[in-house]
Amino acid sequence: MIRLDDYQGTSAELAEFITSTWRKSYEGKMTFPLWSAEYFEWQLRWKNPHFRRNLIAIYDDARLVATLLGSEYPFRCGQEIVPGSIWSWMTIDPVYRGRGFAKLLNEERIRRMQDRKIDLVVSYRYFGSKSSLAERPHRNSGDNTAKFHNKVGFWVRVLNPQGVCDWSLSSAAAWGARLTSPWAPLPKLGKEEKYIRKATPADIPQCLELIHEKTNSLPFAIHWDQESLSNQLLGSPLSTTLVYEREEKIEGFINFHLLTSFSKCEGQMGLLDVMSTQRLSSHKSLYLMYAVMQEMLNQGAILTLKLRSGDEDLLLMLRSYFAPRAPESHLVLQWIGQEREVPKNAKMHLLWR
Structure with a gap:
C-alpha cells in the first residue's frame, strides 16, 4: 500500500536510496552529486527532532520509493524577516515514476509548511543536461505557487587540472581544464599565513556580525542566527571555515564544504557557501581565498565552485x-504564505543544495 510519511530510516539508508537512484538515472549521461550520510546529518540537522518533519517520504508498504527533503532558514526580504526553507533531493524510484508522486510530495510539503507557518520554499531545477529529470518551466506540475524566478550559474576555479581531465564527462571541460594549468598553482601565503586559521565556536558571534553586515543591504538573503551559522560553519567534518584574525578581531571568513561528484569517476568539489571579506583589503581577501583553496587541495578537491547569485566580491x-x-x-x-516581491536578478545570498 502506498503511503506518505516522515522518513523512517537511518541517514546511511537515505543516502544509499538517493545515490543509487541517481546513479540509475544519470550515470554516463551527466555529472551528479553523491550524497553521503554525513552530509544529510549536517544539512538536515538530523539530531534535532524538530526538523524531522522536513523529511518527506513515500513508502510502498515497507519499501522506500520516493523522498523530498528540506531545511528551515529565515530569509531577509527587503526589511522583513520571512520564515523560509530550502528544499532538494526529490528522488523517485524509476519503477514508480509516472504515478503522480512528485505532485503528492509537493502537496504534502505545502501542507507541512502551512502547519509550521513557513512562508517560502527555495529550490533549484537543473537544466544543464537534457538528461536531467528536473521540472522545467514549460512542463510545470500545475502548482501555481512555484515561480521560476531566474537562472543561476556558478563561478568555477580548477584546482587540479589533471584531476578534472580524468574526472569530466565533457571533452570541452577537460580541454578547458588543461588550459588553466598555468593559473592553477597557488602562491605561498608568506606573512599573511600567521593571521589565517580555522574557525572555532568562540568565533561565531563575530562571524555572525560580519555576515549580517554583508547581507543586510541585499534585497534577498538567508538571515543567519547563531545556531544556524554555527551549524553551517562548524557543524560537520565536511565543512571548513577559515578566518582572518588580527589583534583578536576577525576581519573576514570563508566557509566551504566538500562534496563528492560523479562524472566519469568520482571527484571531490569544494563548494564555497558563506563568505564575508568586505572588511579586508583586496590583498588580504585574496590571500584568505588562497588559503581556502589550498585547504581544499589538501582535502582532495579537484575544483571549487561558488553560486553566482550576486553576493560575491567580483574582483576577488x-x-x-x-x-x-x-x-x-x-x-x-x-x-x-503571503507572496513578497523579489526583483528579478536581484543580488542574493543563498545556499545551493
Missing part, C-alpha cells in the same frame, strides 16, 4: 582565477 573572484559559468539551474521561489 576574478583575481583568484574563477571563471563565470553559464547558468544551468532555475531558482524557484515557492510562496506558501
